[in-house]
Each structure stands twice: as structure tokens, then as C-alpha cells.
Amino acid sequence: MIFRKILVNSAEAIVENKLRSALTMLGMIIGVMAVILLVSVGTGAKRYITSEFESMGTNVIMVQPGKTDKKNSMGPPVSSSKGKLTLADVEALLKKSQTLSAVSGVMFGAGVVKTENATNNINIFGANDQFNQIFNMTISEGDFFTKEDEDSGRRVAVIGHNIKESLFGSGTALGKLIKVNESEHRVVGIIKATGDKLGFNVDDIVFIPTKSSLRLFNTDRLFGVRASAKSRSGMDDAVAELTAILKERHNGEEDFTIVTQVTMMESMNTILNMLTYALAAIAFISMLVGGIGIMNIMLVSVTERTREIGIRRAVGARRSDILKQFMIEAVVISVSGGLLGIAISMLITYTLHFFLPGFDMRPPFWILPPAFLMSFFTGIVFGVWPARKAAHIQTIDALRYE
Amino acid sequence: MALIDLKNIHKHFNMGEENIHALNNINLSINEGEFTSIVGTSGSGKSTLMNIIGLLDLPSEGQYFLDGVNTTLMTDDDLSKYRNQKIGFVFQSFNLLPKASALKNVEMPMQYASTYNKDISDGMIRKMALETLDKVGLSSRVHHLPNELSGGQRQRVAIARALVNNPKIILADEPTGALDSKTSEEILTLFKELNAQGTTVIIVTHDSGIANRCRRVLSMSDGLMKDSVQVKI
Structure with a gap:
């Protein structure tokens, strides 16, 4: 069947099963929100600390007594006896x-x-x-x-x-x-x-x-x-x-250590980047959970609609038609969830920023395409197995399925 | 040449340890325009025979020519295409998509037909589906969901779905099994009308009352078939 038609069909199937679709989307919404909000927190913190540093003056050179061999350290402890x-x-x-x-x-x-x-x-x-x-x-x-x-x-x-x-x-x-x-x-x-x-x-x-x-x-x-x-x-x-x-x-x-704005910023950035990566990793896990949620519901959906699959096969659907139908359904659910997640996290962060201008956790725009693509690929990755299962159901068994 | 030509068809099932010989050397020819019933008790092999005729199942041995083509050599995709273009199914439990309107249910086979034949447009699909629903007397129920229709109306939707691609064969598996006698009569009359317009109709039933209304009766018993032609209907 032509792609557009399957898309319309799967959109109809999603609307026909409002509650189930909404619950499945919820996993993806939360996953995408987690990605965006956590990355926003990371970059927001970085932006805040960077501006704090810059407000201190950027030409500052700090000299501490004592010397450590490590580069980029924030200076030795004050009590260092040497130097x-x-x-x-x-x-x-x-x-x-x-x-x-x-x-x-x-x-x-x-x-x-x-x-x-x-x-x-x-x-x-x-x-x-x-x-x-x-x-x-x-x-x-x-x-x-x-x-x-x-x-x-x-x-x-x-x-x-x-x-x-x-x-x-x-x-x-x-x-x-x-x-x-x-x-x-x-x-x-x-x-x-x-x-x-x-x-x-x-x-x-x-x-x-x-x-x-x-x-x-x-x-x-x-x-x-x-x-x-x-x-x-x-x-x-x-x-x-x-x-x-x-x-x-x-x-x-x-026998002294020089710390400049540049070296401090560098070491601070290293820490903040680590923080952002750690948050991104947590977000990735929630995305994974969302994906597994989609797979679960799609597997339930396939079982529930065994008879429908039998009917479609009996009237002339190929295995590939069934495969496409369930794949596209999974992707439509995950992508709609992803878009909703993006919309909700923008709404939350912009509303917060509007009422508390000092609290700037607005997501950086570079995160939006990856967040969207992640929801898309999660749909594909976790939609494949249920869709393959659907496509390989035996027609006569499916028609008799109660 | 016969429309349906079964040659030395065998079908074996493995049920655990037991090997069931569901069809035992079936030879059968059905010509275009015939009105045939397949009768038999449950387990006699009549459903298996119907599944093989309907290309829903493959025989273990033997050859099946449908409209002159050997279907035993076909790929799964070809079988889907043949089901789509040559055969219309009517089931005892209607097998309609519960959340789709009568119109959507009837359009479905044509949606798949349009993937085999790019000339079929959405407009044609809509037009054919409406015409076919009209033909079975449901032009006023087009946008109803199956659960808003009576049993007889649901079966009419199912028949319209079976007819929409202009198949050569209508395969009906206990089509009146879930209907009262008055509605059964109406459905049977509808099949008779379709047959009069040239469609080959095969009805699988255990109801001897229906079988007696068919010119040709195939009686199944323990995987064997007895072919009888009634002179008087």
C-alpha cells in the first residue's frame, strides 16, 4: 500500500485506540522531556557559572603558594607548606x-x-x-x-x-x-x-x-x-x-601555582561537560524505557489485533504490508510523543523563565533535532520486532483467533 | 478449463505425536458459475479444503490450479495477490474490523488492490465501495460501525467486502451460522443473485437445509470427499 495511505490508516488506528496510544506516547513524551530538560539543566548551569566567572573580570590572574604538577587544577590547598x-x-x-x-x-x-x-x-x-x-x-x-x-x-x-x-x-x-x-x-x-x-x-x-x-x-x-x-x-x-x-x-x-580565568574556565567546563554528559546518559536511559514501553504496547497491540491481521491478509495484504503498517504505527506514536515532549518541555522552561527570569533553563536549540530524531529511531528500533511478529502470523490461525 | 482444479491433494497435520490426514487424495473441478456447497461434520476436513481453495493454506501434496495457474508454486506475495483479485471471503463471524465503518471495511480489499494495480485511484475505491454496499442493500448504513448494525447487516457488509474487487469466487464459511432463519434466507438469496450474475459461489456448511439448495454438494468425511449433483433443487 502506498506510504501515505498507511500513514492515514495508522493515524486512524491510533485515534481509534486513544487510551492505549496516549499511554504509549507518554513513555516517549517523558523520554524526550527528560532528554531536553536534563540537557537544559546542564547547559543552563554551565551558562550561569560561565557568566558568574565573566562578571568577576576576565583578566584576573591568581597566584597561590605551593605547586602541584597537575595541569588545570584549581590550585593547591592553602596549607601547603612548600612555597x-x-x-x-x-x-x-x-x-x-x-x-x-x-x-x-x-x-x-x-x-x-x-x-x-x-x-x-x-x-x-x-x-x-x-x-x-x-x-x-x-x-x-x-x-x-x-x-x-x-x-x-x-x-x-x-x-x-x-x-x-x-x-x-x-x-x-x-x-x-x-x-x-x-x-x-x-x-x-x-x-x-x-x-x-x-x-x-x-x-x-x-x-x-x-x-x-x-x-x-x-x-x-x-x-x-x-x-x-x-x-x-x-x-x-x-x-x-x-x-x-x-x-x-x-x-x-x-613554588607557586598560577590560575587564570582561562584555566579556571577550562577546568570548570570539563566538570560541567561531564555533568551534561551524565545527565544526557540518564536521559538516554529514560528514552530507552520509553522505547521498551512502545515495544510492549505494540506487542500487546499485535496480539490484540491478530484477527485484524488475519482479515487483512485474507483480503490480500502481503506480509510487507502488515510489517509496514505496524512499523509506521510505532513510528507515528513515538514521533508524536517526541514532538509533544519537545512542546511540553519548551512550554515548561519558557514559562519558568517568564516568571523567574533569573532561572534560565531554556533548552539550547541544538538539542531539538537530536531529540526528535531519537524519538523517530526509538520508534523504528522498538517497532521492528512487534511488526515482524505481526507480519509472520499465520493467516488461518489469525482468522480463528479469539 | 475448470476455474478450480484440485489434483491429488493431501493435507497432513502434526498434532503432537499424532499425524492427522485431513485431506486424502482430493480431486475436484469446479467450473465458473457453479453454486456448490461443501458439507461435513466438524473434523471432516471441510474447513481445510476451504482454506486450500481460498489460498489461506497450502496442501502437503498435490497440485491446485486456480484459473489455470498452478498455485502450489506461488510465493507468499503472489498468494496474497491472488486472494485479493480472485477470491472473496465471507466468514461465519463476519470478521469485520470493529473500529472501522462499513465503508472502510468494504474499501479495505481495494486499498490493497491498489498496491497491485496503480491505476486504482482513491476516488475509484470510494465509488466501488459505495456501489457494492448499495448492491447488498446497505446504502443507508455506510458510515455505521459494525456494532451499530444487525447480524444480517454485518454479513451484508462482509459480502460487500468480498465482492468489491470483483472476484471470480465467493468462498463462504458457514455464512448463516450466526444468523436467524429469516436473515439466513435473505443472505442465501443474495448469494443466489450473485451466482446468477456469474460469480462462482462455494458455501461451506453443516446445515443440510442450505446444502439442499445447492446444485452440487461435496460431502466430506474423514478427509475423503463424495461429489454429488442434485438434479432437483
């Missing part, structure tokens, strides 16, 4: 470097901040006056540290939005004294509410000059050095120069 970065290193970089626009030594540690009225557990971040050039935070009141603040190790602090709120409420904070780990600091600046910036909640951080932070933690070992290249294209030169300067100061030994 040490000090303020002298920072000064050398500031003095000699041609390619860096800003350099700051940084300290990081937990602490307590107190006023007469309130206490707050916070993170203390030591940084110099150039730090804000590297990380681009917006100061809402006052200013970031000056060079004098840093050089003379003044006890001044720039505080995050949440800390200001919890310590001072709606009152003024600028110029007030706060106790950072029992040492008095004067508030000179307040950072605008920023939220999470890569694991740190900037709003919960108290920034103090590097020198005072070293004094506070009673050490000369920096947590690390942060620098920014003059231009994005100058990254490689900046990294080379920075390495050379530090190596010279460290007796030719490269």
Missing part, C-alpha cells in the same frame, strides 16, 4: 611588572566582627588598594582603601552590605568603629549588595588592608596574590612575566 608568598613579592611585582595593571596580596580567614550592640560571624578578607581594580566591586558609600591605608597598615575596613545591615541597620556605618577579631577598625566604605561571587558572598565579607590582616592573623604568609593583566590579549605575556619575576625572587624555583 610562600609574601608582601615583598607583591611589592616586587608592583615595581617591576610592565604588563599587570593591578596587583594585590590577599588574606582570607574566618572571624568575628563586633560593635557595641551586635556580633557577627564573618569572613575577613585582606586586600590592598588595588584589589578593587581587579575584582570590580561597586562601593555604595565611602571609598575603598587608599595606598596610604595599605602602606601604613591603618585599621580601616570596607564592609559588605549584609554586615552593614546587621551591625548598623538603617543607621550610618561610615566612620564608625567595629571590632574585627578584637582589633578596632574604622569603616571607610560599604560595598553595594552583590550576592554570591563564586562561592564567596561578598555581602558577608569585611575587607581590611593586607598589612593589618597579616598582623591580625599573626603571619607573613599570604593566602595568595591576585593580579589583573592590562588587557585580555596580554594574558599570556602577563602570566609569563609574573612567573619570571616571582621565580627570580624564589631562587629560580617555581
Whole structure:
């Protein structure tokens, strides 16, 4: 029979068996939805994290003390005993470097901040006056540290939005004294509410000059050095120069690790791609389940319609006609299920995005053709066996089948 | 030449350990335009004979010439084509597709015919199906589903389906078995009319009342056949 006619026939057969067809389609709908939604989650997460990274500034170079041989690692643990970065290193970089626009030594540690009225557990971040050039935070009141603040190790602090709120409420904070780990600091600046910036909640951080932070933690070992290249294209030169300067100061030994935006993005991408693949694998399994569902129902359908097959064969249908009929039915079911699955997942993600613009899990368009093709091929793969079974039923037995 | 020509037909079945000789050396010629009945008790071999005549089953031995062609050498596809073009089946339980309208049921054999003969268009199929339904007196029931029709009407749909491809032979297996006597009479009259227009009709039945209305009766018993021609009907 001509293809078009079988298509019409199978569409009729599907409509005639609404419930059964709907249940079969459901497997495919869920399978395709799983594929699209899980891939969307994967790429959405990747998009989110990538944009977070880029908001940090793309020229950032991070130097951590210690060295691991592994490429692309996120840096060694902080407590690595080998290698040490000090303020002298920072000064050398500031003095000699041609390619860096800003350099700051940084300290990081937990602490307590107190006023007469309130206490707050916070993170203390030591940084110099150039730090804000590297990380681009917006100061809402006052200013970031000056060079004098840093050089003379003044006890001044720039505080995050949440800390200001919890310590001072709606009152003024600028110029007030706060106790950072029992040492008095004067508030000179307040950072605008920023939220999470890569694991740190900037709003919960108290920034103090590097020198005072070293004094506070009673050490000369920096947590690390942060620098920014003059231009994005100058990254490689900046990294080379920075390495050379530090190596010279460290007796030719490269006892530090440089992490740039690029290497961080690369390792992050590796993780995120793995995540996407893992999700895709899960989605593939649900597709498989959907396919097996189709096969099940088609096998039931073949048994149920044994007599119909007998009748069709008696009035002149060839084996190939029966085969085509059941194959096309399976494909029509799976493809309709696939299209519905695509439509529903688009509807869900776009609706979510409409009401929660921050929650962007809209599927990437490249997933749509493969999702559609997968539903098509699932129909074929899992339709073959039932269709072959149908085609090889003996006509006389089929006509007598009750 | 005879339309149906069976030569030394044997049919064996294996039922577990037991070998059943369902047809034992059947020789039979039926000419075009005959009205024949095959009678016999259940297990006599009459259904097997009908299945072989209808190309639904193949003989174990012997040769079957249908319209001059040796069907024992045909492929499965050829047999399908021959069933489609030469034979119309009518069954005791009607065997209509339950979810298709009377019209769709009648169109079905022609849909398959159109795959063998590309000249058959959808328009022709529709026209022939409607004409044939009219011929069996069902022009007002065209869009009804089988379960919306009475037994007699269903059998008329089945007959229309058997007729739609203009077959040479109508093979009816207990066509009145599920019908009351009045309706049976109507169906039988319809077969008589079709026969008068030239179609060869073969009715398989265990009802001697129907067999007695046929000019030729083939009595089956234990795989053997007795051929008798009645002068008086």
C-alpha cells in the first residue's frame, strides 16, 4: 500500500485506540522531556557559572603558594607548606611588572566582627588598594582603601552590605568603629549588595588592608596574590612575566601555582561537560524505557489485533504490508510523543523563565533535532520486532483467533 | 478449463505425536458459475479444503490450479495477490474490523488492490465501495460501525467486502451460522443473485437445509470427499 495511505490508516488506528496510544506516547513524551530538560539543566548551569566567572573580570590572574604538577587544577590547598608568598613579592611585582595593571596580596580567614550592640560571624578578607581594580566591586558609600591605608597598615575596613545591615541597620556605618577579631577598625566604605561571587558572598565579607590582616592573623604568609593583566590579549605575556619575576625572587624555583580565568574556565567546563554528559546518559536511559514501553504496547497491540491481521491478509495484504503498517504505527506514536515532549518541555522552561527570569533553563536549540530524531529511531528500533511478529502470523490461525 | 482444479491433494497435520490426514487424495473441478456447497461434520476436513481453495493454506501434496495457474508454486506475495483479485471471503463471524465503518471495511480489499494495480485511484475505491454496499442493500448504513448494525447487516457488509474487487469466487464459511432463519434466507438469496450474475459461489456448511439448495454438494468425511449433483433443487 502506498506510504501515505498507511500513514492515514495508522493515524486512524491510533485515534481509534486513544487510551492505549496516549499511554504509549507518554513513555516517549517523558523520554524526550527528560532528554531536553536534563540537557537544559546542564547547559543552563554551565551558562550561569560561565557568566558568574565573566562578571568577576576576565583578566584576573591568581597566584597561590605551593605547586602541584597537575595541569588545570584549581590550585593547591592553602596549607601547603612548600612555597610562600609574601608582601615583598607583591611589592616586587608592583615595581617591576610592565604588563599587570593591578596587583594585590590577599588574606582570607574566618572571624568575628563586633560593635557595641551586635556580633557577627564573618569572613575577613585582606586586600590592598588595588584589589578593587581587579575584582570590580561597586562601593555604595565611602571609598575603598587608599595606598596610604595599605602602606601604613591603618585599621580601616570596607564592609559588605549584609554586615552593614546587621551591625548598623538603617543607621550610618561610615566612620564608625567595629571590632574585627578584637582589633578596632574604622569603616571607610560599604560595598553595594552583590550576592554570591563564586562561592564567596561578598555581602558577608569585611575587607581590611593586607598589612593589618597579616598582623591580625599573626603571619607573613599570604593566602595568595591576585593580579589583573592590562588587557585580555596580554594574558599570556602577563602570566609569563609574573612567573619570571616571582621565580627570580624564589631562587629560580617555581613554588607557586598560577590560575587564570582561562584555566579556571577550562577546568570548570570539563566538570560541567561531564555533568551534561551524565545527565544526557540518564536521559538516554529514560528514552530507552520509553522505547521498551512502545515495544510492549505494540506487542500487546499485535496480539490484540491478530484477527485484524488475519482479515487483512485474507483480503490480500502481503506480509510487507502488515510489517509496514505496524512499523509506521510505532513510528507515528513515538514521533508524536517526541514532538509533544519537545512542546511540553519548551512550554515548561519558557514559562519558568517568564516568571523567574533569573532561572534560565531554556533548552539550547541544538538539542531539538537530536531529540526528535531519537524519538523517530526509538520508534523504528522498538517497532521492528512487534511488526515482524505481526507480519509472520499465520493467516488461518489469525482468522480463528479469539 | 475448470476455474478450480484440485489434483491429488493431501493435507497432513502434526498434532503432537499424532499425524492427522485431513485431506486424502482430493480431486475436484469446479467450473465458473457453479453454486456448490461443501458439507461435513466438524473434523471432516471441510474447513481445510476451504482454506486450500481460498489460498489461506497450502496442501502437503498435490497440485491446485486456480484459473489455470498452478498455485502450489506461488510465493507468499503472489498468494496474497491472488486472494485479493480472485477470491472473496465471507466468514461465519463476519470478521469485520470493529473500529472501522462499513465503508472502510468494504474499501479495505481495494486499498490493497491498489498496491497491485496503480491505476486504482482513491476516488475509484470510494465509488466501488459505495456501489457494492448499495448492491447488498446497505446504502443507508455506510458510515455505521459494525456494532451499530444487525447480524444480517454485518454479513451484508462482509459480502460487500468480498465482492468489491470483483472476484471470480465467493468462498463462504458457514455464512448463516450466526444468523436467524429469516436473515439466513435473505443472505442465501443474495448469494443466489450473485451466482446468477456469474460469480462462482462455494458455501461451506453443516446445515443440510442450505446444502439442499445447492446444485452440487461435496460431502466430506474423514478427509475423503463424495461429489454429488442434485438434479432437483
